[in-house]
Amino acid sequence: MNSCKLILLFLALSTGIPPVSSAQVGVAVQDNPFLTPYGTPFGTPPLDRIRNEHFLPAIQEGIRRHQAEIDAIVNNPAAATFANSLEALDAGGLLLGEVMAVFGALQGAHTNPGIQGLAKEVAPLMTAHSDNIRLNGKLFARVKALYDRREGLQLSPEARFLLETTYLDFVRGGALLDETQKSRLRELNRELAVLSLRFGDNLLAETNDFKLVIETKDDLAGLPPSVVSMAEATARQFDMPGKWAFTVQVPSMTPFLQYSTRRDLREKLHRAYFMRGDRDNNHDNKAIVRQIVDLRSERAGLLGYRSHADFVLEMNMARTPAAVDQFLQRLWVPSLERSKKETAEMQAIIDREGGGFKLASWDWWHYAEKLRQEKYALDDSSLRPYFRLENVREGIFTLCEKLYDLRFVPRKDIATYHPEVQVYEVREGGGGHAGILYMDFHPRPSKRGGAWSGAFRRQYYADGRRVAPLSTIVCNFTRPTADAPALLSVDEVKTFFHEFGHALATLLSDGKFRGRSVPRDGVELPSQIMENWALEPELLALYAKHYQTGAVIPDELVAKLRNSSLFNQGFESVEYLAASVLDMAWHTRTEAQPDLDVNQFEKRTMASIGLIPEIVPRYRSTYFNHIFSGGYSAGYYVYIWAELLDADAYEAFREKGLFDKATAQSFRRNVLEKYGALDLMTQYKAFRGAEPTLEPLLKRRGLTAQP
Numbered sequence: 001m002n003s004c005k006l007i008l009l010f011l012a013l014s015t016g017i018p019p020v021s022s023a024q025v026g027v028a029v030q031d032n033p034f035l036t037p038y039g040t041p042f043g044t045p046p047l048d049r050i051r052n053e054h055f056l057p058a059i060q061e062g063i064r065r066h067q068a069e070i071d072a073i074v075n076n077p078a079a080a081t082f083a084n085s086l087e088a089l090d091a092g093g094l095l096l097g098e099v100m101a102v103f104g105a106l107q108g109a110h111t112n113p114g115i116q117g118l119a120k121e122v123a124p125l126m127t128a129h130s131d132n133i134r135l136n137g138k139l140f141a142r143v144k145a146l147y148d149r150r151e152g153l154q155l156s157p158e159a160r161f162l163l164e165t166t167y168l169d170f171v172r173g174g175a176l177l178d179e180t181q182k183s184r185l186r187e188l189n190r191e192l193a194v195l196s197l198r199f200g201d202n203l204l205a206e207t208n209d210f211k212l213v214i215e216t217k218d219d220l221a222g223l224p225p226s227v228v229s230m231a232e233a234t235a236r237q238f239d240m241p242g243k244w245a246f247t248v249q250v251p252s253m254t255p256f257l258q259y260s261t262r263r264d265l266r267e268k269l270h271r272a273y274f275m276r277g278d279r280d281n282n283h284d285n286k287a288i289v290r291q292i293v294d295l296r297s298e299r300a301g302l303l304g305y306r307s308h309a310d311f312v313l314e315m316n317m318a319r320t321p322a323a324v325d326q327f328l329q330r331l332w333v334p335s336l337e338r339s340k341k342e343t344a345e346m347q348a349i350i351d352r353e354g355g356g357f358k359l360a361s362w363d364w365w366h367y368a369e370k371l372r373q374e375k376y377a378l379d380d381s382s383l384r385p386y387f388r389l390e391n392v393r394e395g396i397f398t399l400c401e402k403l404y405d406l407r408f409v410p411r412k413d414i415a416t417y418h419p420e421v422q423v424y425e426v427r428e429g430g431g432g433h434a435g436i437l438y439m440d441f442h443p444r445p446s447k448r449g450g451a452w453s454g455a456f457r458r459q460y461y462a463d464g465r466r467v468a469p470l471s472t473i474v475c476n477f478t479r480p481t482a483d484a485p486a487l488l489s490v491d492e493v494k495t496f497f498h499e500f501g502h503a504l505a506t507l508l509s510d511g512k513f514r515g516r517s518v519p520r521d522g523v524e525l526p527s528q529i530m531e532n533w534a535l536e537p538e539l540l541a542l543y544a545k546h547y548q549t550g551a552v553i554p555d556e557l558v559a560k561l562r563n564s565s566l567f568n569q570g571f572e573s574v575e576y577l578a579a580s581v582l583d584m585a586w587h588t589r590t591e592a593q594p595d596l597d598v599n600q601f602e603k604r605t606m607a608s609i610g611l612i613p614e615i616v617p618r619y620r621s622t623y624f625n626h627i628f629s630g631g632y633s634a635g636y637y638v639y640i641w642a643e644l645l646d647a648d649a650y651e652a653f654r655e656k657g658l659f660d661k662a663t664a665q666s667f668r669r670n671v672l673e674k675y676g677a678l679d680l681m682t683q684y685k686a687f688r689g690a691e692p693t694l695e696p697l698l699k700r701r702g703l704t705a706q707p
């Protein structure tokens, strides 16, 4: 689940099951907390009373009510108006939305076999319900009638945005096609779904196919004890006790490439990694790549777009393939330069050591690690004592008070799904209620990995009154031990700030309608901008205090920390940008070419940007899961676009002062409050006075002109 993403609420929901009989409802209503008034503080879900058996009846009832609301809209004999169609559609599905929000939150943060089983039952119900809405011709006709005369409707900017995004959502799903075209579209979607699955299955098989098994200690040369014992455990998993194994999974492969002094074995392992799906065996992905690209291109044509990239980017801030290409190209040139300097630095080490060979792709991690130790060495254990979880939390609260005048009041009277969850009421400086924040910090078997921010309820208006949001932050941070409190790594500190930024966008949101549409390349703006403050000396002085002595983190440690962020940036930029360019090259193709040679195409594309042989793109076509199996086609660039945004936005604070209230107020009003309720680029320009520029990002990555 990526809770970073907001979606048009009603379209995310879905029907298609028979309504529950009134007898069933009668029984369910009485003791189903979802179907009776909560009677809780701030209308928070009664998590202490909700049990697994309550979900399905509540979801079925939610779908039934939602469908009845949709039917009432389409059967309304009056001509379509914004109020009787768009607004009514936007207001529908309230119960279903609430139940699904709780269900989704528990699925991620505190699941159990009952919930896992339910999820399989619920998914087809929701898909069918959402199809019933999307494919409802009468409903679309009302939306289109309004859209066609939108100029004359005198809508507010938010109402207009809702109308346009709703209309586009229908159209992009094929609502304007004739029956023959619609059936071809369904065919294409079906074929693409199958091919994506096959791509993923092949990749999995290829990834599992290779093991570097080590039988003699000599072959472990250079590896630190922790890596050796990890490899021993891996070998045991494969029933090879007494041996050591490395796989082409990144967490297993990278330490080997970093530390092993056995160049031949590094080559063997890295080759196995970058040849996945390209070995002309049963799991080869080349033909699938070609078919996926061709079918996507056909689908884009059917829907009236020049290419698949044009189709995808229409909904993003970048808007067009040309804008993305230009953006990538401007980053590419300095990144490539920097990576060449890094290559030279590493070659110098090889020569100094009398290696007698030219740096190759499988050598990069090894010599980068040597460079890191020479230039940027930093010991994690010397930093952690300054980042006690409670101190970091207070640091973030302080930051939010300085920027947005918010206060965080612990609430013990609000039910949670686990005793470790902390609940805060978020108040405005003037005393007004902004929302509720649930924070759940440590790993549990019932929690999935990673960190995310979601919501039990998103903000909306009911009868002109703001219904406050209920936001969540879920992490897997280091636990306290018997001897010490939870001491976070620097990465964990940044993650906390990051997720808190998502939560702020939820908590401060003040849109008139429930339907929100955030462009994929703008999803990380509120979160990533928060990361900038985490390591600012001015803020560190307020929160990064040694958990035993109370001393503030020393300046030289802070300086080292900030310098180390420039380490290996040429390589990281280049391998990432190369993959982004490859993604765009595949998805701007406009014609099918059944005899296209996938490897040749990739080679030509990489040659056209001058990629150096020492670096392999982060993903080659045959294992580029994000774009051929995940949802990131023509969208791998969004990660760095998000950085463009947050670096440029943060520059406003650098110019005016890191805690400047007026700048913060403008960011809040223009970006956070209407996030997803208006066109984000328009909002951004209102905040910044212009579209984002590249310089702050270049500076941050150390890619500006430098000695």
Ligand SMILES: [Zn+2]
Residues within 6 Å of the ligand: 004, 498, 502, 524, 527
């Ligand atoms: Zn995020």
